[in-house]
Structure formats: structure tokens, C-alpha cells
Amino acid sequence: MSVRRPRTYFSQLPGFRWLVTVILLLAFALMVSSALQKSATVDEQSHLFRGVAYLREGATHFLLGHPLAASALSALPVLTEPDLILPVGTPVWEAGNWSLAGDMFMWRLGNQPQRLLFLGRLPVIWLSLLLMALVFRWGQALAGKWAALLAMGLLAFDPNLLAHGRIISGDVAMTLFFMLTIYGYWRWATGDGGWRALGLAGLGLGLASVSKFNAGLLLPTLGLMGLFLAWRRRSWRPLTILLVIGAVGGVVIWAVNGFAIRPLPGGAFWDDLLWVISYFGQPHGAYLAGAVSTEGWWYYFPIVFLLKTPLPTLLLLAVAMLLLLNAVWQARQRTGMHNVTARPQRAAMNITNLLYLLAPAAVYAGFSLTSSLNIGYRHLLPTLPFLWLFTAVSLQQVVQRWGKPARWLVATVLVWLAVQAVFIWPNYIPFFNLLAGGSDQSWRWLSDSNIDWGQDLLALARWQQQTGEQVKLSYFGTAHPSAYGIDFEPMPMWAPAPEAAPPGRQLYDPQNPAAGIYALSVTSLHGVVLGEQRDAFAWFREQEPIARLGGSIFVYQVPVTENSVDLVLLGIEPADFNEDIRKGLASNDLRVRWLQDNHGFLWPASGGYLVLGEGNQIAEELRPYVQSEPIIVADQQLHSLPEPRASAAANIHIFANYLALQETLFITTNVTETDEIQLITRWEVKAETERPLQLFVHAIAADGQIIGQWDGLSVDVASWRAGDHFVQLHQFGWEPELTPDHFLVGVYDGETLERLGEPVQLSLP
Incomplete structure (x- = not known):
């Protein structure tokens, strides 16, 4: 006689098991494929770096305000990379500066950022499936x-889980282990699992605690449930059993932190907790x-x-x-x-x-x-x-x-x-x-x-490849836009953002946005992370973008209002122009050259204007070159500049096709009677360059020794254009008992120190 087998729920619905599998596989496919489409978000490089530093070097001094476990889990696949480079031994490593160290690790040491990012995201996706x-x-x-x-x-299929279930952070890990803790306690309370269920709850409590500090909310949650069960059962056991869960959780915290015993068992866990308490004590914009x-x-x-x-x-x-x-x-x-x-x-x-x-x-x-x-x-x-x-x-x-x-x-x-x-x-x-x-x-x-968490640089890079447009970029994030091949001019950004405009070199004027294509993060549009510049992009908030990239970067086009104007600026940025200066220029297409200090002066190739900020003047020795009285005299001054005149010098010396030395003028007329010199050199810009060029003047004694020297450049190399002319004032001295035999004037690369061409020898005046 045959025995009839009981029907399971899977046999009752043969396709049910496959339905569950399809849901999990679809969620997995959506997270993995979308992770490949998104650039690094704000915190990812720091979490990933910290995890790698801990697992490979045992470093626990990078206090990120988060426990170690989630970062370490994301770092596990990254450790399979054979040529991984960490900034060990650098000042930022020794100082525990996770922000700069993470930036070096991800973008500047030769690692493969996109590969590291994807590998680090995989464990988060697996935790989401669990x-x-x-x-x-x-x-x-x-x-x-x-x-x-x-x-x-x-x-x-919740978009919020799909979004953060593929990002390197502690959010999903804490969510999983938070739930595991409550699930384990539920199993014990219902009599299903016994001590194994308590071990599961303790494991969840420990792992949640070393994933994110808001896991501390498990304590009042478990306490409330323990009180309720104790009341229902008229027994203290549901409360005392919480001590077992806490003990297991404490051992897990201790183990994840390498069984450190100083300053307390758990080591870096408590350091990070103190850091985050201090962090929450500071104001945060919302x-x-x-x-x-x-x-x-x-x-x-x-x-x-x-x-x-x-x-x-x-x-x-x-x-x-x-x-x-x-x-x-x-x-x-x-x-x-x-x-x-x-x-x-x-x-x-x-x-x-x-x-x-x-x-x-x-x-x-x-x-x-x-x-x-x-x-x-x-x-x-x-x-x-x-x-x-x-x-x-x-x-x-x-x-x-x-x-x-x-x-x-x-x-x-x-x-x-x-x-x-x-x-x-x-x-x-x-x-x-x-x-x-x-x-x-x-x-x-x-x-x-x-x-907008900085996730759409890849979308911007693809848009730029299709259109060929350079963009004026304000980006909320820590990734390097140039690493994605983006050609951009930096606009006001969140302070920690890399590749921002140098201090005092911001071209953007909120009251008169320059013509061009703007790519603005939504968070920048809101302005909450821009501090005192919160309304920097207020003009754009009411404009219709020409493209929305990934939902977080909006692209706008600002047309030219008037013909372009060439400007030379000293001690001022366009955003600081007063209304008289703006009316005098009457254009939103400003082509700016910057002066580093008042010992230099420049004429744009086609003429233009000089704007001096409050308290700034061109050096007395160079004022004859300005050749005009100010059009506007106030705290800020506006001067009209003619086209540069052609040089009458017979011998023009060209340095590596970048600069041509046209004239030299000794203000000091007899160097044998003094121990210092003032010299003016006049140059023509032959080509634009990204090299950090510098000028030098050396005083050379009869025996060939350098007895005095000047190095520098008052004109910002990155902003000059071919055809511009500029003059530079050099002044330096030497020991009174020494006398120069001649002078050398030349050009060199300020980064590599390579001389560009042979220096020009000047005789004594």
C-alpha cells in the first residue's frame, strides 16, 4: 500500500518558489546594473578607504563618526586588488585625516576608482538581498x-532601498542587523529557537552596533519589549535574558575592534562614539x-x-x-x-x-x-x-x-x-x-x-561627450569630476568638494551669470551647503533647464547679453563688483585675467578693462603703464586699457614658445653703488598653457656665483591668453660686500623646476 506524502506549500503552488527567486534576482540585477551607472557619492570614498586601512594596516585612528564593521565589509573585495596603494606614511595618514587620505586613496595614487567603487558596493548589495x-x-x-x-x-522594489542598497555606507548593514536582533528575540519569546535564538539576537545587536551608532535605539526597543513580555508573563525572565543578548553583542563589538582593551574594551568603537557625539553637537544645515x-x-x-x-x-x-x-x-x-x-x-x-x-x-x-x-x-x-x-x-x-x-x-x-x-x-x-x-x-x-548625493557625474560625462560643450560646474560631492573626463570651469561649490576654484579666483557673479552652459547639482541650487553663498544660484531656480541628468544635475544655458569684455582683476572677484562697475562693463561675457599682486600689470590682446578691489593699487613703478585715469573712482576702480603697443626692441627672446621677453628696464641705474636692484621686464604671451610657469632674475658675480635672486610671477598663468602683454617688477638685493657682474632673466616650470630655454644675460646698468 502506498503512503501519501503531505503536501508542502511549495507543492501547493509550484511556481511560488520561482516567484520568490525572480523577485530576488530582479532586485539584484537592478542594484548591480544601476551601481555601474552611478559615480561615487559623498561618503563612499571615506568609508571604503577606512575599511581598507583597517583590514590591511590595522589603522583605527581615522575617526569617521561611524563604527568599523560596515566599512570593513565593503573593503573585503577590494583587498583582492593586487596593486592597491594606500597613503601610508604621508602627513594625512599620520594625522588621521580621513577626508584627505580617502581622496588620495581613491583619486590621486593611481588606483582604479571605478573598479574599487564597484567592488566596495557588492557587499552592500549582498546584505540587501539577505x-x-x-x-x-x-x-x-x-x-x-x-x-x-x-x-x-x-x-x-522600494526605490529607497534600491538606491541605498548599492551604496557604500552603514545604512543597509545597520538595517539588516537591527532587524536580525528583533527577529532573534521574537524567536526566543515564541519558544522557537531557545538559546540559539538569543545568540542570533546578540549577534545582530553587536553587528548593528558596529555598523552605525543609531543602532543604540535597539536598547530602548528591546527594553520596551522585555517589559511588555515580563508584564504579560508575570516573570522577570524576559528582562534578565536581555543581559545575555547584551553580553553576546558586547563580545561581537570587542571582536570587530580587534579585542582592543585600551582605552576601553572595544578601542576605536568608543573613540568614534565620542567623535560622533561631538559632531551632533555642531549645527547642520537642513x-x-x-x-x-x-x-x-x-x-x-x-x-x-x-x-x-x-x-x-x-x-x-x-x-x-x-x-x-x-x-x-x-x-x-x-x-x-x-x-x-x-x-x-x-x-x-x-x-x-x-x-x-x-x-x-x-x-x-x-x-x-x-x-x-x-x-x-x-x-x-x-x-x-x-x-x-x-x-x-x-x-x-x-x-x-x-x-x-x-x-x-x-x-x-x-x-x-x-x-x-x-x-x-x-x-x-x-x-x-x-x-x-x-x-x-x-x-x-x-x-x-x-x-542629490553626487551620484550623476557619469551622466554629465555622457552628456558632454554627446554635445561637446564645456560646462560651468557646481557639484555636491567628493569625487573628482576630471576623473570622469568632464571638462569644466568650477563654480561655487560645497567646501570639501575637490577641484574647486582657487581662493580669490572665482569667476561666477550671482547677479550677472556669465554666458555659457551651467551644470548645477540640485543641492547647490538649494544652496544649503554653500554657507554664506546660499543664494549663489537663486537666478537659476526659476529657469527651465535644458537637460536633467539622472535627476540630480540640471543643465542650463545662459545667453550672451553683450559683446565679450576682457578684464584684468586685482583683489576682487566678479561677484564683488558694485553696481557702477557692472553698469560700466555692461556684459555677462567676461574674459578675466588675474593679477596675483600689485607687482605685475597686464594688457589683454584686444584691450579691455582693469578693475581694482578696495585698497588695491598697481605698484608705483608700474603706474605709467596703466596709461589712463580711472573711469570709476570709489572703493573699487575701473580703468580702460588700450591694446598693447608693439615692442620697438630689436632682440626679442622667446622661451619655449610660451613667452617672449620684449624689453627690460633698470629702475636702479647704478648697481655698483647699492646692494639692491629694481628691474622691470616686459613680456608677450605666445601661447596658453597649464604649466605653472615662473620667472627668475639672478644676480651673478664675476666668479659665476649667484649672489641674489628673485623668483615668481604676478600674473596668473592659467588665465592669460595668447597676444596679451604684461610687465613684471623685480626687486631684490645681495650682501653689501658683493657686486654683481651681470644678471640672468629666464623662465622655468614651477612644478618640475625645468628651465624653459636659455636665460637672457643683461649687462649692468
Whole structure:
């Protein structure tokens, strides 16, 4: 006689196992493929560098304000690189400067940044998949396979998880281990797992704690659940058992930090904790719907949640909350006010399970209302697994009651979310639902990691390759735009951004934007990270961009208002021009040359204007070359400059096709009677160059020894143009008992110190 085997849930629905697999594979494909499309975000290079430094060199002195574990996990695949270079032994390494050391490691030491970035993102993607699997496992245990599938699908196709589930940070790691802790305690409380479940909870607590410091919210969460269980069971055991979980978690923290015992067991963990406490004590700028605050808003995260959570998910959550309220009301109707916690026989979840799902989300969300660090939805990620499980388990009673139509509804929601995730690929960070007003308006609501975290330099590089346009770039991030092949002129940027304009060399004028193509990060448009220049790009906020790249970089075109004007500036930037200067120039196409100091003076090839900032004057010895009285005399001065006259010198010496020495003029007329000299040299620019050229004048004694010298250049090489002329004042001295025999004038590369051509010999005056 044959024995009939019991039917499993997989045999009841043969395609169900494959459906789960397809969801996981699709989420994996979306995260991996989109990770390849995105440039390094703000914090990634620092996290990755710190993890590599810890695993390879044991370095724990780079205090990033985050524990070590998440960074170390991302660093594991990177350690397989055979020629990895770290800035060991450099001043930034010794000083523990993670910002500069991470910048060197990622961009300036010859490592392959795009490869390192992708390798570092892979562990985060794997952790995201484990999080989805854990949600499915818990959901199945609570309410069966359909609830588990719905909860996993809500999480797997949430654009916010897809966005940060492929980025090097501690957010996903902390979310996974936070949930693992509560899951382990739930298993112990329900009698499923015993001491192994406690070990799981302790492991989760320890790993969450070494992933991100907001894991500290596990302590009040576990405490509340322990108190509730102790009250229900009339026993202290649910509370005392928390000591076991804490002990296991403490050992994990200690182990991850190399079993360090100084200054306390855990070593760098406590150093980082003190650092982050100090960091939170400082004001941080936050942006919400056009307003900027350093104190934040209690309603910031509720608004973020409403605007960036998919609408179908929000609707299902609202239905789940209504079902919960209805269940509580029915329980009160049946049992009276004195026994609200009674459990209806047919309820999809009892009050204890409700505690495990809603208490962590409630504690975490409640704390977020008090936080002034209002910078992103990613800080809400730990609440999502609990909320979507609560939603799915609550709806299970509807599925049971309605049968096949309800299952079709669940399938429709999952397909909707999956199609949406595919449709918006790879731009998950700037996702907003329709409540935000569509893509044309949603960017006005939020800033920072909600929309623009520096992820779209690759999109800008592709756009530039297609159009061939140079751009004026203001970028929010720490990646090097030049590493992506972007040809740009730097505009005002977030202070830590690399490749910004040198101090005192910013060409941008907020009141009169220059003609050209502007590529502006949304965070720069908002201005919250620009300090006193918050309204630097206010003019662009009301303009329509010609392109939106990845949702975080907007491209604008500013037309020319008048013919171009050549300018020479000393001690002033265009943004500082007064209204009289702006009216006098009457153009937004300014071609600027910079003077480093007042010992030099330049004429543009076609003539132009000289603008002197407050308190600045050309050196007395060079004033005859200005040849004009100021047009505007005030704190700022505007001079008209004629075209440079041709040199009458018979012998013009050319240095490496860059500069031509045209004339020399000794102001000091008898160097044998003094121990110093003043000399003016006049030059013509033959070609533009990126080399840091410098001039030198050497006083040479009869025996060939250098007895005095001058090195420098008052004209900014990067800004001059072919055909420009300039004069340079040289003044230096020598020991009184020495006498020069002649002088040498030449040009050299200030970086390599290579002389460019043979110097010119000048006889004594």
C-alpha cells in the first residue's frame, strides 16, 4: 500500500518558489546594473578607504563618526586588488585625516576608482538581498507565504532601498542587523529557537552596533519589549535574558575592534562614539521646501516619508493601520476596556507579534522627530522592514477572506512596484511619488541624499561627450569630476568638494551669470551647503533647464547679453563688483585675467578693462603703464586699457614658445653703488598653457656665483591668453660686500623646476 506524502506549500503552488527567486534576482540585477551607472557619492570614498586601512594596516585612528564593521565589509573585495596603494606614511595618514587620505586613496595614487567603487558596493548589495530574505522568512512564520511574498516585494522594489542598497555606507548593514536582533528575540519569546535564538539576537545587536551608532535605539526597543513580555508573563525572565543578548553583542563589538582593551574594551568603537557625539553637537544645515534651518523640523521625516515612499505602498500601509484600529476596536467591544489586549481568534496577528513589528518602527520614528540631522530618507531605512511586514501580515486576513481576488491584488501591487523600479532605473536616489508634484517640481522639496548625493557625474560625462560643450560646474560631492573626463570651469561649490576654484579666483557673479552652459547639482541650487553663498544660484531656480541628468544635475544655458569684455582683476572677484562697475562693463561675457599682486600689470590682446578691489593699487613703478585715469573712482576702480603697443626692441627672446621677453628696464641705474636692484621686464604671451610657469632674475658675480635672486610671477598663468602683454617688477638685493657682474632673466616650470630655454644675460646698468 502506498503512503501519501503531505503536501508542502511549495507543492501547493509550484511556481511560488520561482516567484520568490525572480523577485530576488530582479532586485539584484537592478542594484548591480544601476551601481555601474552611478559615480561615487559623498561618503563612499571615506568609508571604503577606512575599511581598507583597517583590514590591511590595522589603522583605527581615522575617526569617521561611524563604527568599523560596515566599512570593513565593503573593503573585503577590494583587498583582492593586487596593486592597491594606500597613503601610508604621508602627513594625512599620520594625522588621521580621513577626508584627505580617502581622496588620495581613491583619486590621486593611481588606483582604479571605478573598479574599487564597484567592488566596495557588492557587499552592500549582498546584505540587501539577505535583508529581503530575512523579511520573507519572518513574514512566512507570522502569516504564511503570501504575506511573506508581499512584504519582501514591498521592500525589494522600494526605490529607497534600491538606491541605498548599492551604496557604500552603514545604512543597509545597520538595517539588516537591527532587524536580525528583533527577529532573534521574537524567536526566543515564541519558544522557537531557545538559546540559539538569543545568540542570533546578540549577534545582530553587536553587528548593528558596529555598523552605525543609531543602532543604540535597539536598547530602548528591546527594553520596551522585555517589559511588555515580563508584564504579560508575570516573570522577570524576559528582562534578565536581555543581559545575555547584551553580553553576546558586547563580545561581537570587542571582536570587530580587534579585542582592543585600551582605552576601553572595544578601542576605536568608543573613540568614534565620542567623535560622533561631538559632531551632533555642531549645527547642520537642513533644507525643506525652500526653507533652510540648522535646528531641523520635527515634521521633516514624516514629510520625507510621505513624498518618497511609493504610493501603492503608502495605500497598503494605510489600509493595514485601519485594519489594526478596527481589530483593537472590536476587541474592546467584546472584552471591555479592562482587557484591550485580548486576542481575537481570527486576527491575522496577535498583540504580541504587533509589538515586535511596530515597537521598533515606533521607537525609531519617534527618535527621528527629535533629530536635527535632517538630511535623508536613508535614516528611515531601519523602519521599512518592520512597516512592510506589519502591512503584509495585517492584510493577510483580507487575502484569506477574499481568496483569489485578493491574491491578484497583491500580485498587481508587486507588478506595479517592479515595473516602476525598472522604469526609473538607474535613478533611484531622486525618486519621489506623485504627491511631490512630478519631476518638474519634486526637486524643490528636499535636498542632500534625498535627491542629490553626487551620484550623476557619469551622466554629465555622457552628456558632454554627446554635445561637446564645456560646462560651468557646481557639484555636491567628493569625487573628482576630471576623473570622469568632464571638462569644466568650477563654480561655487560645497567646501570639501575637490577641484574647486582657487581662493580669490572665482569667476561666477550671482547677479550677472556669465554666458555659457551651467551644470548645477540640485543641492547647490538649494544652496544649503554653500554657507554664506546660499543664494549663489537663486537666478537659476526659476529657469527651465535644458537637460536633467539622472535627476540630480540640471543643465542650463545662459545667453550672451553683450559683446565679450576682457578684464584684468586685482583683489576682487566678479561677484564683488558694485553696481557702477557692472553698469560700466555692461556684459555677462567676461574674459578675466588675474593679477596675483600689485607687482605685475597686464594688457589683454584686444584691450579691455582693469578693475581694482578696495585698497588695491598697481605698484608705483608700474603706474605709467596703466596709461589712463580711472573711469570709476570709489572703493573699487575701473580703468580702460588700450591694446598693447608693439615692442620697438630689436632682440626679442622667446622661451619655449610660451613667452617672449620684449624689453627690460633698470629702475636702479647704478648697481655698483647699492646692494639692491629694481628691474622691470616686459613680456608677450605666445601661447596658453597649464604649466605653472615662473620667472627668475639672478644676480651673478664675476666668479659665476649667484649672489641674489628673485623668483615668481604676478600674473596668473592659467588665465592669460595668447597676444596679451604684461610687465613684471623685480626687486631684490645681495650682501653689501658683493657686486654683481651681470644678471640672468629666464623662465622655468614651477612644478618640475625645468628651465624653459636659455636665460637672457643683461649687462649692468
